[in-house]
């Protein structure tokens with residue numbers, strides 16, 4: 240009998256050791272009785288031994304937001320959950336949010352952001368402390384309004400290609416607008432649109448007697464259509480075939496997800512414990528701003544293998560496909576906590592795939608940096624900031640891109656290594672296109688569901704442009720006040736970044752509770768933006784929420800799609816301008832009609848808030 244008890248104790252001990260090795264959580268909480276008591280003062284669901292509240296998240300991925308909304312409703316504006324003995328305190332009260340976000344003491348990101356590090360290193364989004372402070376200072380001038388003004392041509396030239404692509408879909412029963420918009424925003428943030436260039440080079444190839452004037456025109460436009468990052472991916476034009484492949488891959492992923500859903504439902508029926516473990520990967524939520532997907536842990540590997548068969552055709556396009564694949568891999572890993580420890584993940588098929596994808600992504604960025612540094616050293620395209628954001632260039636390019644700025648600082652002040660630059664370039668390529676793509680797509684969806692509001696936007700555009708076909712200038716974009724209200728309201732209902740999360744380095748006194756250091760504090764704009772005391776009738780799409788006289792009476796931390804405080808979104812003004820430019824271009828050409836009702840769209844809480852099945856709209860020429 241005694242030996243049986245010893246064997247049982249040893250088995251439990253061994254199990255705990257294995258759990259501790261596999262799941263990288265902070266187990267010191269087991270011994271922090273006083274701190275745990277403080278957490279227990281906060282309302283929240285009763286935790287199970289060891290696992291805490293993770294089984295609550297054993298629902299299909301598109302229902303995760305509902306679980307959080309329910310917890311918020313059932314407990315209070317501040318509620319807690321336990322994840323493997325680790326506390327998460329969700330904060331939704333604007334006064335409490337202000338305490339966390341406005342402070343320079345709480346700028347450390349939670350552990351979930353570590354999953355982005357193999358890709359983004361410690362770039363601006365993921366870094367903390369001195370590195371974050373100094374890089375934020377270096378990068379801020381790249382968003383000076385004088386520089387933003389220059390990007391309007393970049394927004395316009397890329398919107399032109401988008402319109403061209405959408406034109407091909409007129410008359411079709413529907414188009415998934417989000418995939419086209421994503422390619423456009425990807426081109427805007429990193430690629431050169433070589434529309435004129437491509438057009439004329441086709442002529443050069445097909446017609447022997449191309450005039451010298453045409454070639455000069457090509458060169459002129461080539462220099463005019465300089466880009467945000469200065470890196471070429473041609474997602475909309477050259478990347479067309481790979482774009483189709485990317486769509487197919489998403490379809491494949493959805494199939495996998497559906498299959499997984501069936502297995503989980505079977506698990507519910509048979510109540511087998513091992514299937515209930517599928518809750519574990521949904522605890523992606525656990526402390527995560529980054530959300531979850533519904534990959535079943537057994538299946539990503541199969542899908543990865545199938546996906547790998549679809550070989551892209553050129554290295555440039557590989558890069559943009561890899562970019563999206565990398566996002567998928569991060570989400571997949573988030574959703575499977577047993578893959579969080581890097582040493583474990585590396586041994587899995589997905590881990591090995593991530594290694595290959597990163598090799599391509601990093602290799603591409605490193606090559607661009609090398610070339611740009613060589614250009615700089617040869618005295619080509621050397622920019623110098625003269626004062627307050629204006630700059631001079633010794634070369635032919637007109638725009639100082641983010642990359643130029645980073646090279647300049649690196650060469651002149653020796654502050655940034657090649658790795659530092661790569662991390663920032665990768666960070667901006669990721670943060671700077673998926674977010675705006677989601678925002679533009681959701682804005683088009685809401686306008687397509689509210690024809691009367693769409694007509695108000697058209698009226699405003701009419702007042703600005705009249706009958707002219709000319710493209711928007713920076714001044715025009717400033718005049719689009721109603722459009723701005725629409726964009727802000729769409730971001731209220733569909734914040735592109737649905738959650739952000741900090742890990743507290745010191746104890747924090749909130750309005751009603753004391754939160755001990757070491758706690759994760761997820762802040763979910765999706766919930767915050769639906770507070771009926773602040774936005775009466777919160778599910779209604781109502782741009783009047785952002786009339787200046789209404790907005791200025793609101794708590795400044797009650798609406799935070801770009802986060803707030805010192806770690807807010809550095810690209811906020813860039814994003815708003817880009818949204819206005821792209822939306823204005825599309826709406827001037829097409830009437831948008833959304834084919835799905837809001838209630839029937841399943842929202843996926845991922846790195847970015849996405850619809851599960853895309854956004855179907857019908858386009859009619861104006």
Ligand code: HEM
Pocket residue numbers: 363364365375528666667670671672674675678734735736738739740799800801802805806807808809810811813814
């Ligand atoms: C509608 C579009 C956008 C939305 C809704 C958005 C939202 C956000 C949010 C909520 C954060 C805070 C994330 C966190 O703390 O975890 C953030 C950070 C950031 N965003 Fe954006 N973003 C948008 C567009 C952009 C663009 C266009 C760029 C670049 C050109 C950009 C670059 C960044 C960077 C680098 C950070 C990290 C800033 C730091 O920690 O200092 N974002 N963004």
